[in-house]
Amino acid sequence: MSKILDHINYPKDLRLLKQEQLPALAKELREFIINIVATKEGHLGASLGVVELTIALHYVFNTPDDVLVWDVGHQAYVHKLLTGRKNTFHTNRQLGGISGFPKREESIYDAFGVGHSSTSISAALGMALVSQLKGEKNKQHIAVIGDASIASGMAFEGLNHAGVTSANLLVILNDNAIGIDPSVGALKQYLTNVKKGTQKQDNIFEALNFNYSGPIDGHDLPAIILELERLKKVKGPKFLHVITTKGKGLKQAEEDQVRYHAPGKFNAKTGELHVKANTIEAPKFQDVFGHTMVELARKNKKIIGITPAMPTGSSLKYMMQEFPERALDVGIAEQHAVTLAAGMATQGYIPFCNIYSTFLQRAYDQIIHDVALQKLPVIFCLDRAGLVGEDGATHHGVFDLAYLRCIPNLITYAPRNEIDLRNIMYTAQLGLKLPIAIRYPRGRGKIIDWKQPFTKIEIGKGLCLQKGKDIAILSIGTMASIATEAIQLVSKDIEVAHYNMQFIKPLDTALLHNICKTHQTIITLEDGVIHGGFGSAIVEFLAENNYKNKISILGIPDTFIHQGSTLELQKELQLDAISIANKIKALY
Numbered sequence: 019m020s021k022i023l024d025h026i027n028y029p030k031d032l033r034l035l036k037q038e039q040l041p042a043l044a045k046e047l048r049e050f051i052i053n054i055v056a057t058k059e060g061h062l063g064a065s066l067g068v069v070e071l072t073i074a075l076h077y078v079f080n081t082p083d084d085v086l087v088w089d090v091g092h093q094a095y096v097h098k099l100l101t102g103r104k105n106t107f108h109t110n111r112q113l114g115g116i117s118g119f120p121k122r123e124e125s126i127y128d129a130f131g132v133g134h135s136s137t138s139i140s141a142a143l144g145m146a147l148v149s150q151l152k153g154e155k156n157k158q159h160i161a162v163i164g165d166a167s168i169a170s171g172m173a174f175e176g177l178n179h180a181g182v183t184s185a186n187l188l189v190i191l192n193d194n195a196i197g198i199d200p201s202v203g204a205l206k207q208y209l210t211n212v213k214k215g216t217q218k219q220d221n222i223f224e225a226l227n228f229n230y231s232g233p234i235d236g237h238d239l240p241a242i243i244l245e246l247e248r249l250k251k252v253k254g255p256k257f258l259h260v261i262t263t264k265g266k267g268l269k270q271a272e273e274d275q276v277r278y279h280a281p282g283k284f285n286a287k288t289g290e291l292h293v294k295a296n297t298i299e300a301p302k303f304q305d306v307f308g309h310t311m312v313e314l315a316r317k318n319k320k321i322i323g324i325t326p327a328m329p330t331g332s333s334l335k336y337m338m339q340e341f342p343e344r345a346l347d348v349g350i351a352e353q354h355a356v357t358l359a360a361g362m363a364t365q366g367y368i369p370f371c372n373i374y375s376t377f378l379q380r381a382y383d384q385i386i387h388d389v390a391l392q393k394l395p396v397i398f399c400l401d402r403a404g405l406v407g408e409d410g411a412t413h414h415g416v417f418d419l420a421y422l423r424c425i426p427n428l429i430t431y432a433p434r435n436e437i438d439l440r441n442i443m444y445t446a447q448l449g450l451k452l453p454i455a456i457r458y459p460r461g462r463g464k465i466i467d468w469k470q471p472f473t474k475i476e477i478g479k480g481l482c483l484q485k486g487k488d489i490a491i492l493s494i495g496t497m498a499s500i501a502t503e504a505i506q507l508v509s510k511d512i513e514v515a516h517y518n519m520q521f522i523k524p525l526d527t528a529l530l531h532n533i534c535k536t537h538q539t540i541i542t543l544e545d546g547v548i549h550g551g552f553g554s555a556i557v558e559f560l561a562e563n564n565y566k567n568k569i570s571i572l573g574i575p576d577t578f579i580h581q582g583s584t585l586e587l588q589k590e591l592q593l594d595a596i597s598i599a600n601k602i603k604a605l606y
């Protein structure tokens with residue numbers, strides 16, 4: 019029997035359906051998403067939770083003329099299927115495929131590019147205000163934002179502004195009471211009370227001048243459609259509170275919402291996760307961070323762990339389990355996390371502030387103004403540094419070396435392996451006079467036996483990993499292991515020296531002088547942008563000291579890098595061992 023979804027490619031097809039057909043379509047959409055995500059991986063729970071809401075939005079509103087902005091965008095799979103991407107959805111998040119997030123160049127239905135949270139209200143308000151200026155009276159501008167994302171500062175800034183405008187803005191709060199991990203904070207408590215009907219104080223959103231309605235059941239299609247039809251005719255800022263269940267329709271995803279946020283491969287029929295064969299693997303850097311935090315916190319009572327909404331992703335959850343009062347999830351609040359850490363450091367405590375490299379971009383002024391300028395010894399642990407893979411351009415942590423290196427007082431270090439990560443964490447909590455940023459990649463390292471006794475690392479010291487007279491490679495962080503492979507590939511013909519500089523700041527200038535004097539040709543290797551990053555630091559050193567060595571900078575070129583597996587991207591960017599070996603040969 020032909021399915022309803024077979025006949026739907028765009029919202030215009032959807033709008034031809036009778037309302038009674040929509041629940042069946044919702045079921046088909048869930049099956050479609052489950053079947054593909056089960057084998058191709060991706061974000062699951064969030065999209066399963068907004069199937070009815072997405073259908074209703076495209077059914078009632080005249081998209082793309084009415085604009086729909088998804089916050090974060092990890093929940094936009096249904097939107098993608100209903101807006102021309104059903105036949106390419108199997109390429110979701112893969113090299114050359116469609117993006118896992120809404121992206122303007124991908125579709126006119128993707129009104130705004132997303133990936134980082136809490137931007138939707140500001141973006142939709144911007145569009146709404148321009149509509150007003152253009153005299154477009156009936157156009158609606160809709161921001162769909164989750165309960166964790168709305169608690170972020172940026173979202174509040176947008177609400178605060180919108181409330182004093184007459185913009186045609188509809189903010190839809192998709193409240194499923196969870197982010198990736200359970201939502202936190204006073205706003206979450208407020209929303210829970212609203213749901214339970216026990217909220218005593220005034221409605222926050224009405225107090226901000228929004229025409230508020232809800233909470234309504236976000237899986238009840240007739241109820242949502244009725245309410246959206248009503249809101250379509252209301253002018254000015256409106257706020258609809260919708261209650262949904264993350265993972266709706268897949269038992270396991272409803273029951274273990276954290277795991278099924280992005281579950282990896284699973285059995286589409288049973289919902290069971292694929293269990294890996296029992297092989298001994300090197301740990302994830304994240305787990306090295308998480309377990310080391312616990313170990314250090316047991317001995318040093320002044321240590322505090324901070325994460326903005328990523329306790330599971332960062333593995334700070336281990337410390338949260340053992341020391342709940344000293345390990346804090348502050349919600350999606352990167353700026354707050356940094357300044358909170360700064361405040362704690364003024365009191366002699368030792369905050370480890372763990373933030374994904376890409377999300378720390380949000381808190382740039384806080385690093386400069388609140389931490390570095392005041393020489394506060396905050397320990398930044400920058401997770402997901404370098405290429406992150408399938409999340410793509412919005413999430414690669416490739417800018418940090420460049421954006422941190424120019425900040426005075428900030429020590430910047432990239433561990434070569436798991437043991438170095440442990441040791442620098444140990445070193446940092448012994449007491450530094452300055453802040454330090456420690457950046458490490460997503461995923462597994464290479465050392466199975468990583469839990470070695472702690473050793474102090476000398477700040478500002480690089481390492482000679484291999485001597486060689488012909489060419490010197492200067493690597494940073496985990497790129498060292500790719501450099502090692504490349505050197506092996508050419509070792510029959512070329513003697514390549516390998517230095518892992520460890521610190522981008524302060525640079526080991528004594529070692530650099532030595533390298534420049536003994537090697538005519540130098541290659542720098544980093545998993546960050548080549549403009550302003552590690553290689554640039556070495557070029558500056560050469561220029562400042564009048565060295566005339568031949569130098570080649572390998573890293574991320576001056577362009578945004580799309581999605582793909584990290585290995586695929588490394589090959590494409592010629593940052594894999596074979597490409598680097600070829601580069602060495604070409605320079606020899």
Ligand SMILES: Cc1ncc(C[n+]2csc(CCOP(=O)(O)OP(=O)(O)O)c2C)c(N)n1
Pocket residue numbers: 064090092093133134135163164165166167168192194196197198199264326327328350352377380
């Ligand atoms: C600035 C920023 N910080 C952190 C994240 C990581 N992140 C992605 S989704 C998410 C949770 C979002 O929760 P919510 O808004 O409630 O949406 P839901 O997943 O429940 O639909 C987080 C923390 C991000 N994308 N952007």
Ligand SMILES: CC(=O)[C@@H](O)[C@H](O)COP(=O)(O)O
Pocket residue numbers: 061090092133198280331402406409460
């Ligand atoms: C949408 C989003 O920002 C997160 O879900 C992100 O995809 C998590 O990335 P990791 O899988 O690397 O934790």
Ligand SMILES: [Mg+2]
Pocket residue numbers: 164165166192193194195196197
């Ligand atoms: Mg949520």
